[in-house]
Amino acid sequence: MTSPVETKLILGDSKDKLKSIESNSIDLIVTSPPYADSRSSTYGGVKPDEYVEWFLPISCELLRVLKPDGTFILNIKEKVVNGERHTYVLELILALRQQGWLWTEEFMWHKRNSYPGKWPNRFRDSWERLLQFNKSRRFNMYQDAVMVPMGDWARTRLKNLSDTDKVRDPSKVGSGFGKRIANWIDRDMAYPTNVLHMATETGNKNHSAVFPESLPEWFIKLFTKERDWVLDPFAGSGTTIRVARRMARNSIGIEVLQEYYDQAKAKLLDAQQYILFEHKETYEATRPQRRNGLR
Numbered sequence: 001m002t003s004p005v006e007t008k009l010i011l012g013d014s015k016d017k018l019k020s021i022e023s024n025s026i027d028l029i030v031t032s033p034p035y036a037d038s039r040s041s042t043y044g045g046v047k048p049d050e051y052v053e054w055f056l057p058i059s060c061e062l063l064r065v066l067k068p069d070g071t072f073i074l075n076i077k078e079k080v081v082n083g084e085r086h087t088y089v090l091e092l093i094l095a096l097r098q099q100g101w102l103w104t105e106e107f108m109w110h111k112r113n114s115y116p117g118k119w120p121n122r123f124r125d126s127w128e129r130l131l132q133f134n135k136s137r138r139f140n141m142y143q144d145a146v147m148v149p150m151g152d153w154a155r156t157r158l159k160n161l162s163d164t165d166k167v168r169d170p171s172k173v174g175s176g177f178g179k180r181i182a183n184w185i186d187r188d189m190a191y192p193t194n195v196l197h198m199a200t201e202t203g204n205k206n207h208s209a210v211f212p213e214s215l216p217e218w219f220i221k222l223f224t225k226e227r228d229w230v231l232d233p234f235a236g237s238g239t240t241i242r243v244a245r246r247m248a249r250n251s252i253g254i255e256v257l258q259e260y261y262d263q264a265k266a267k268l269l270d271a272q273q274y275i276l277f278e279h280k281e282t283y284e285a286t287r288p289q290r291r292n293g294l295r
């Protein structure tokens, strides 16, 4: 019999609450922390110059709880300070490498529906970073789970190849461009690129920085299988853990603000899910649960 899916929502500061999670127990961390003090009017924030110092004790715990073959996806973007992009994200990448993380990849989230606007010195910002960090070079990645339709690419690309390219035969030329094209010619599905085209979330009026469900969903598909453990240490309205639950992954979300914790809790209850809530050192479960994953 398959075990029930476990979902835990914890109220508190990740710096402290992460300590209750077992070492090497999490398969995927996917999260969007405050982008320095960009939204200080709503959920507080950290000054850009102090960002790395604030983040490192949290990422030290993340390094501890992630399994050796797990992945950490960090959705972040540098804000503009005094007319310049601040460098805290770049500094953070270097500091995380010093801390022991491998900076494996960077995905770009292209926000398809960013609102129009006019600024004197730049255009509207339509993308965010999704930094991928790992503990080792060998990590779990289920690439077939995120394949995309091939579309017209193979046909149109082939039409544009020169005659020389067209006559290239893999058996004669080895591993050249012609060979790779030929390999894909009759296929319906291809692997995606590292640019994700997704609309921003417009449905949630109660939290100012909700990401779309499609974002954690894509990474959960790519880096986990059913019953694996997903963690979001900056849970906000609980998007990641709600999606993880829907996808039959176990998950833990941590949120420091009571208001957003309540929001995340209400949304989980809305979906009539059986969850463990931890607040003020007490536990409340909508159904008795084992406390796996929590010490």
Ligand SMILES: C[S@@+](CC[C@H](N)C(=O)[O-])C[C@H]1O[C@@H](n2cnc3c(N)ncnc32)[C@H](O)[C@@H]1O
Residues within 6 Å of the ligand: 012, 013, 014, 015, 031, 032, 033, 034, 035, 043, 207, 209, 210, 211, 212, 233, 234, 235, 236, 237, 238, 239, 240, 254, 255, 256, 257, 260
């Ligand atoms: C960008 S929002 C996350 C939004 C989330 N992805 C969603 O879809 O709703 C960042 C969240 O981190 C929370 N937060 C900030 N510092 C925290 C900390 N030290 N520990 C836990 N949560 C924190 C904020 O209150 C905020 O809700």
